[in-house]
Amino acid sequence: MADETADTERRKAWMSLLAKAPEAELLELWAAYDDAPGFDWLRAPEAGGVMVRGRLGGTGAPFNLGEMTVTRCSLSLADGTVGHAYVQGRSKAKAEAAALIDALMQTGAAADVQGRILAPLGNLVADRASRRAAKAAATKVDFFTMVRGDNA
Amino acid sequence: MYVAVKGGERAIDNAHAWLAEERRGDLSVAELSIAQIREQLSLAVNRVMAEGSLFDPDLAALAIKQSRGDLIEAIFLIRAYRTTLPRFGMTRPVETGEMRCDRRISATFKDAPGGQVLGPTFDYTHRLLDFKLAAEGEPVPVPEAEGRAEPTPHITEFLADEDLIQTEPRDDTEPRDITRQPMSYPADRATRAQALTRGDEGFVLSLAYSTQRGYAKNHAFVGELRIGMVDVEMEIPELGFAIDIGEVQLTECETVNQFKGSKTEPPQFTRGYGLVFGQTERKAISMALVDRALRWEELGEDDKGAPAQDEEFVLSHCDNIQATGFLEHIKLPHYVDFQSELELVRKMRREAADAAAAREAAQ
Incomplete structure (x- = not known):
């Protein structure tokens, strides 16, 4: 049972990374992965919308903020392993690569895919976020107190 | 009597052809790419996504290009596109x-x-036009500091x-969706x-x-x-x-x-x-x-x-x-509506003139 939870957490992490990953970089890493398997579509890539929600006051009742585009697909490898993808945007190529990576991560190829695709992709996303955080930090105000008139 | 009329197809096609040419502008000036709009007019892109109610920067940039920078027209294009998307579901409220x-x-x-x-704020800028932007130049490097890791x-x-x-207080009432109800x-x-x-x-x-x-x-x-x-x-x-x-x-x-x-x-x-x-x-x-x-x-x-x-x-x-939509529809043909109003005004004027003539005759 504990293993199952850990497996779900790991799958959730890679699927989330693939969903948010920049398309160009993901496709570049996927193109360089030369062991791409054959597959059958269970559900061909389809673009759609999801309604994004917020909460009033950040913590209160939910409300509908607006939609975002998402592309989803499902496929199966020759050995029957099923891969799913829900990725941001309208790119069918990105959804296909994400579903294949999701499937491969459930096979013996997992360590290889992790090392050659997911790890570099994760590093790239983390680097971009930390560059932005570093630029934001440089715009943080340092206050200093002026000498008060009544102290003179 | 209602008379249906048809026509103007050639005029409409020609108007749209001219619109496309005007959109492109002077051919000796480089054409804008979607990526340029997305990256360099990002606040316009953001407004179109917010009011178009669809988060997709590439689509918003395309809409801005197609609408020649008329943001309400761009928002209209996004709203229309949005209705063609199958709805996959609702997200958890964002944190x-x-x-x-x-x-x-x-x-x-x-x-x-x-x-x-x-x-990256406009606050504390002097709101003076920066003519350096009219010339080409490399951006200056942005200072960085130790970034915050925790929320x-x-x-x-x-x-x-x-x-x-x-x-x-946290509440999980299912919200009404004004795009559906x-x-x-x-x-x-x-x-x-x-x-x-x-x-x-x-x-x-x-x-x-x-x-x-x-x-x-x-x-x-x-x-x-x-x-x-x-x-x-x-x-x-x-x-x-x-x-x-x-x-x-x-x-x-x-x-x-x-x-x-x-x-x-x-x-x-x-x-x-x-x-x-x-x-x-x-x-x-x-x-x-x-x-x-x-x-x-x-x-x-x-x-x-x-x-x-x-x-x-x-x-x-x-x-x-x-x-x-409601405002601009009044510029579209209302020939029949107007014709009936015109008839009415003419009739009232005729009646007023007849009444005046009758009064004069009586005096």
């Missing part, structure tokens, strides 16, 4: 407390934990700890929030400004304004668990307003809330002020008859696509 903030300021607490982070806490949390501000009045606060977040920036701004000038005055401070990225999480039925399906840039504004108390309750500040797609802070602040003004009844305030307190007035006029 703005986990936002990766580019900007985070408070006008109420100088020393707020997390600090005053200005981000930045919400400022209202500190007031809430001392019970000095109304809390926003028609608006009805009275509307609850969640429904109003959906209409305001996609409402016209100019309209919501002007209403917010009217509250500052004294129409439904409720004296707002910007308790916190934050802009940054948040993850969007959704339950995936075929998996049986939730994953992040993407990330969106949001602007969130929380206002701290006029307090109230009673014999039984100690004085407490009240709140207004704005949350909008993209870097859209004028809109988010405006939304928070209008949200607060519309809460007058719930907070036991007087109806001062101010426009910003009138829910039906605000919500039925804040949508610029509804507004422009």
Whole structure:
């Protein structure tokens, strides 16, 4: 049972990374992965919308903020392993690569895919976020107190 | 008698051909790419996503190009496209407390934990035209400092700890979706929030400004304004668990307003809330002020008859696509309607002339 939870957490992490990953970089890493398997579509890539929600006051009742585009697909490898993808945007190529990576991560190829695709992709996303955080930090105000008139 | 007429097809085709040529402009000037619009006119892209109610920067950039920079026309294109998308589901509410903030300021607490982070702002610029931008040049390197790894806490949390501000208790009521169910009045606060977040920036701004000038005055401070990225999480039925399906840039504004108390309750500040797609802070602040003004009844305030307190007035006029659709339709052919009015006026004039002639004859 504990293993199952850990497996779900790991799958959730890679699927989330693939969903948010920049398309160009993901496709570049996927193109360089030369062991791409054959597959059958269970559900061909389809673009759609999801309604994004917020909460009033950040913590209160939910409300509908607006939609975002998402592309989803499902496929199966020759050995029957099923891969799913829900990725941001309208790119069918990105959804296909994400579903294949999701499937491969459930096979013996997992360590290889992790090392050659997911790890570099994760590093790239983390680097971009930390560059932005570093630029934001440089715009943080340092206050200093002026000498008060009544102290003179 | 109603006479159907047909015609103008050639004129319409030719008008659209000329529109395409005018859109392209002088051929000796390089054509704009979608990526250029997305990257270099990003605040226009953000407005189109917010009011088009669809987060997709590439589509918003395409709409801006197609509309020749007419943002309301671009919003119209996005709204029309949006209706063609199958709806895959609803996300979990985003956690703005986990936002990766580019900007985070408070006008109420100088020393707020997390600090005053200005981000890429127009504030404190001199609003003088920068002619260097008319020439080509490499951007200067941006200074960096030690970035914050942990999330930045919400400022209202500190007031809430001392019970000095109304809390926003967690609630999981399924919100009404105005894209699926028609608006009805009275509307609850969640429904109003959906209409305001996609409402016209100019309209919501002007209403917010009217509250500052004294129409439904409720004296707002910007308790916190934050802009940054948040993850969007959704339950995936075929998996049986939730994953992040993407990330969106949001602007969130929380206002701290006029307090109230009673014999039984100690004085407490009240709140207004704005949350909008993209870097859209004028809109988010405006939304928070209008949200607060519309809460007058719930907070036991007087109806001062101010426009910003009138829910039906605000919500039925804040949508610029509804507004422009009705406004602009009057330029389209109304030949038959007008013909009947013309007939009526002619008849009345004839009757008046006959009556005058009869009076004259009688004298």
